[in-house]
Amino acid sequence: MDKQYSTPSEIKSAIEARCPRCRTGLMFNSTLLSLKKSRMVEKCPACDLKFEKEPGYFYVAMYVSYVLVVAELVAACVATAVLSGGVESPWPYIVVAIAITFLLAPFNTRYSRVILLYWLTPQFKFNRKIFEKVKSEGY
Numbered sequence: 001m002d003k004q005y006s007t008p009s010e011i012k013s014a015i016e017a018r019c020p021r022c023r024t025g026l027m028f029n030s031t032l033l034s035l036k037k038s039r040m041v042e043k044c045p046a047c048d049l050k051f052e053k054e055p056g057y058f059y060v061a062m063y064v065s066y067v068l069v070v071a072e073l074v075a076a077c078v079a080t081a082v083l084s085g086g087v088e089s090p091w092p093y094i095v096v097a098i099a100i101t102f103l104l105a106p107f108n109t110r111y112s113r114v115i116l117l118y119w120l121t122p123q124f125k126f127n128r129k130i131f132e133k134v135k136s137e138g139y
């Protein structure tokens, strides 16, 4: 008898950095806030999908990361201007921009790859059959 599994939401799976095909296996060996060095696993531990579909594929994630960094810097500089009452010295903006760049680097690295695999790689779509197979195997 087949058991029914509810489909995990795409956004929730992406935030948790789960495999885009089975939405079950984790793409990284540690959580975002863990002190352990975060590395991306080569294959999905649940469905065996190879994440780097061709050599150098994650160079494309640099462009996604660039968009994330620009958005973060614009938001940080606007917030600095608003919170400081429009100070004219460039130093508060430079300090905030450098701090934001370093603090959000792990986030940008992780989610640029997640965004690339979830929404910019058409081959990696959620597959209900693989999801149910992985779940029935007790993953």
Ligand SMILES: [Zn+2]
Pocket (backbone or CB within 6 Å): 019, 020, 021, 022, 023, 024, 025, 044, 045, 046, 047, 048, 049
């Ligand atoms: Zn998978």
